Amino acid sequence: xAKVTLFPQACKGMExxxxxxxxxPQHLFTSSGEMNxxxxxxxxxxxxxxxxxxxxxxxxxxxxxIVVVKEKGEEAS
Amino acid sequence: xKAAVRLKPGTHFIEGNLALAEGAxxxxxxxxxxxxxxxxxxxxxxxxxxxxxxxxVFLQTEDEIAAICSAIGASWAGLxxxxxxxxxxxxxxxxxxxxxxSTETPLxxxxxxxxxxxxxxxxxxxxxxxxxxxxxxxxxxQIIALCPESPxxxxxxxxxxxxxxxxxxxxxxxxxxxFIGHMREQVVIPPDQEIELAQRKIAPAGTTPxxxxxxxxxxxxxxxxxxxxxxxxxxxxxxxxxxxRNLTDPEVMHAFATMPIEKILRHRDQIVEVAADYAPGDxxxxxxxxxxxxxxAAAQAARAQGLAVxxxxxxxxxxxxxxxxxxxxxxxxxxxxxxxxTGQMLPYIKxxxxxxxxVQFLGPRLLGQIHEPNAVLTRVxxxxx
Amino acid sequence: xxxxxxxxxKYTRPHVKKTTTCPGCGNGIVAQAILWAIDELNREEGLxxxxxxxxxxxxxxxxxxxxxxxxxxxxxxHGRPIAFATGVKLGLPxxxxxxxxxxxxxxxxxxxxxxxxxxxxxxxxxxxxxxGIYGMTGGQTAPTTPRGLNTITSPYGTMEPxxxxxxxxxxxxxxxxxxxTTYHPRQLKRAIKKGIQKQGFSxxxxxxxxxxxxGRVSKLGRATAILEHFRDHSLxxxxxxxxxxxELAGKITVGEFxxxxxxxxxxxxxxxxxxxxxxxx
Numbered sequence: 001x002a003k004v005t006l007f008p009q010a011c012k013g014m015e016x017x018x019x020x021x022x023x024x025p026q027h028l029f030t031s032s033g034e035m036n037x038x039x040x041x042x043x044x045x046x047x048x049x050x051x052x053x054x055x056x057x058x059x060x061x062x063x064x065x066i067v068v069v070k071e072k073g074e075e076a077s
Numbered sequence: 078x079k080a081a082v083r084l085k086p087g088t089h090f091i092e093g094n095l096a097l098a099e100g101a102x103x104x105x106x107x108x109x110x111x112x113x114x115x116x117x118x119x120x121x122x123x124x125x126x127x128x129x130x131x132x133x134v135f136l137q138t139e140d141e142i143a144a145i146c147s148a149i150g151a152s153w154a155g156l157x158x159x160x161x162x163x164x165x166x167x168x169x170x171x172x173x174x175x176x177x178x179s180t181e182t183p184l185x186x187x188x189x190x191x192x193x194x195x196x197x198x199x200x201x202x203x204x205x206x207x208x209x210x211x212x213x214x215x216x217x218x219q220i221i222a223l224c225p226e227s228p229x230x231x232x233x234x235x236x237x238x239x240x241x242x243x244x245x246x247x248x249x250x251x252x253x254x255x256f257i258g259h260m261r262e263q264v265v266i267p268p269d270q271e272i273e274l275a276q277r278k279i280a281p282a283g284t285t286p287x288x289x290x291x292x293x294x295x296x297x298x299x300x301x302x303x304x305x306x307x308x309x310x311x312x313x314x315x316x317x318x319x320x321x322r323n324l325t326d327p328e329v330m331h332a333f334a335t336m337p338i339e340k341i342l343r344h345r346d347q348i349v350e351v352a353a354d355y356a357p358g359d360x361x362x363x364x365x366x367x368x369x370x371x372x373x374a375a376a377q378a379a380r381a382q383g384l385a386v387x388x389x390x391x392x393x394x395x396x397x398x399x400x401x402x403x404x405x406x407x408x409x410x411x412x413x414x415x416x417x418x419t420g421q422m423l424p425y426i427k428x429x430x431x432x433x434x435x436v437q438f439l440g441p442r443l444l445g446q447i448h449e450p451n452a453v454l455t456r457v458x459x460x461x462x
Numbered sequence: 463x464x465x466x467x468x469x470x471x472k473y474t475r476p477h478v479k480k481t482t483t484c485p486g487c488g489n490g491i492v493a494q495a496i497l498w499a500i501d502e503l504n505r506e507e508g509l510x511x512x513x514x515x516x517x518x519x520x521x522x523x524x525x526x527x528x529x530x531x532x533x534x535x536x537x538x539x540h541g542r543p544i545a546f547a548t549g550v551k552l553g554l555p556x557x558x559x560x561x562x563x564x565x566x567x568x569x570x571x572x573x574x575x576x577x578x579x580x581x582x583x584x585x586x587x588x589x590x591x592x593x594g595i596y597g598m599t600g601g602q603t604a605p606t607t608p609r610g611l612n613t614i615t616s617p618y619g620t621m622e623p624x625x626x627x628x629x630x631x632x633x634x635x636x637x638x639x640x641x642x643t644t645y646h647p648r649q650l651k652r653a654i655k656k657g658i659q660k661q662g663f664s665x666x667x668x669x670x671x672x673x674x675x676x677g678r679v680s681k682l683g684r685a686t687a688i689l690e691h692f693r694d695h696s697l698x699x700x701x702x703x704x705x706x707x708x709e710l711a712g713k714i715t716v717g718e719f720x721x722x723x724x725x726x727x728x729x730x731x732x733x734x735x736x737x738x739x740x741x742x743x
């Protein structure tokens with residue numbers, strides 16, 4: 001299990017960037033459909049519980065908009 | 078080699094470039110970067126011997142651009158830093174002279190001037206860089222330039238140059254020509270304890286740039302030198318008083334360009350130095366550097382013949398001694414400008430003097446040769462007749 | 463969730479909320495790789511941002527540390543960051559000095575400083591973001607642009623071969639040289655960490671995407687398409703060494719070009735000063 005935190009205010013969007021969607025082995029990222037203050041449409045996770053905690057999206061996000069914390073055993077609170 | 082030893086206090090008969098290197102060490106210089114070039118090479122030669130013995134570093138760089146850049150880096154590391162070169166090297170350094178001025182970096186640049194343009198004549202002195210040091214980098218900025226006329230002043234001006242650089246956080250030039258660089262003359266070296274040294278003010282610890290004024294203070298901001306946890310933000314881009322990049326606010330742009338100038342001009346009385354020896358009604362010979370020696374010799378000869386001739390020798394070229402030149406011209410019968418070039422400082426001198434009295438220019442008979450005092454005397458007599 | 467919750471935000475200036483890069487730009491990936499490497503060194507060796515000075519030149523990637531990183535940062539003139547960093551390191555030998563800049567900055571206008579810093583073996587970590595193009599000025603050809611590519615200033619295709627910068631730096635004597643792409647953020651982070659730990663000149667080339675300019679002239683388009691290109695064309699150095707030049711055409715060789723020990727300049731200066739009986743004042 002893993003806890004994924006998104007920072008939509010820092011995201012530059014699925015349409016313009018979309019790197020998280022490319023590198024996610026589970027194909028969990030999609031567009032949120034809602035514009036942020038900067039005018040980008042950030043990504044969101046479709047099925048957070050499917051995240052394996054590989055952190056590829058976190059390491060590949062150019063805008064520090066994703067944090068993935070691997071959690072051992074118990075589910076994220 | 079064994080550890081080199083500084084010249085002892087006392088009277089020596091030494092070359093100008095050597096006196097300058099000894100002066101740099103006495104001034105507290107602990108970093109020099111340079112690239113070999115005639116007629117300045119004796120300076121890195123000597124400092125490469127001395128610097129490691131006083132805890133400093135000498136770096137021979139791949140070119141003069143790297144020399145000035147690494148000296149600026151060392152200054153931000155907290156060391157008193159310098160480079161030394163000649164005209165072609167200054168031409169290469171120009172972009173980063175502007176960076177040093179706009180990032181308010183204390184730095185001493187020695188330019189032992191030689192006959193140009195282009196490669197020219199490396200071993201012949203000529204005051205060919207007096208304007209390029211002040212106006213050669215792009216944009217508006219202000220530097221300080223000192224102009225020694227003897228090996229003794231090579232020593233003395235280095236101490237003053239470092240003190241001014243530390244006091245005003247700016248690049249300071251020392252501008253001998255190749256004649257002074259290679260001239261051997263008596264030099265008196267004082268004991269260290271008699272030399273007054275200035276140290277830069279340093280920004281307080283434990284603060285971030287947003288809590289400080291690191292730049293653009295007309296009274297000179299304390300410097301947030303690196304390595305002390307100050308999170309200094311230093312940029313060549315237009316920046317505000319905190320050093321933060323701002324490329325949109327016209328007020329910031331104006332302050333970025335004008336404050337580092339204002340900082341120096343506001344204190345020009347602490348910087349500008351002249352040696353004035355004239356009386357009302359004199360023909361006043363205005364000169365600087367090597368040629369000041371000819372000016373004095375000519376004035377002495379004239380006075381011996383009962384002629385009213387005085388001198389105004391500029392010890393600093395920048396900021397320009399505008400008030401001092403104007404004051405001399407107001408009392409003078411006429412002004413004769415001597416320069417060992419085709420008249421680079423003449424427009425600046427004329428701008429102050431021409432409203433008050435006639436101004437004439439005299440170059441040496443052959444460019445690159447020093448004026449013969451007799452030739453100067455002949456011209457003075459013509460002006461009087 | 464406040465931006466400050468991101469674990470890397472403790473290494474960034476709090477007032478810098480936004481990155482200045484275009485959407486999908488690789489500079490942010492490299493910035494993070496640097497900060498994750500420092501984060502590991504923080505946990506393992508107690509290094510903090512106060513132990514670093516970051517130096518950069520001119521170009522988009524020169525803005526990686528400046529103003530983002532909460533440390534001493536020195537943003538300089540085009541091509542010269544290594545020269546500035548050399549002075550900083552010699553003046554503050556205990557600080558870690560890291561240069562982050564682009565291929566135009568470090569390999570074109572500043573190429574000679576790069577060669578000589580590698581030759582001197584001064585303890586700097588140089589991270590060169592190589593996007594194969596002049597991005598900030600609008601898509602002009604770079605010494606790193608692949609031969610044949612039509613750019614703004616090579617409208618009929620570049621006639622010049624691209625510069626193998628990592629191999630050149632290794633040949634100049636650098637003890638640690640690695641190349642990865644922004645598709646390899648883990649390897650990039652490890653290489654940067656190793657470079658920071660290495661006593662000596664280390665050079666990490668990060669092949670990176672410029673979706674706006676390179677994406678346009680290469681017709682690859684978006685950031686993700688360029689990253690897919692990196693994924694599909696990257697080749698480990700060990701394998702590449704067994705292949706012919708023809709077979710290697712269009713490939714990106716990645717891995718460690720060298721990892722060796724050599725006498726380092728700043729420490730030799732410290733030894734000389736000690737020998738001459740004085741410590742640096």
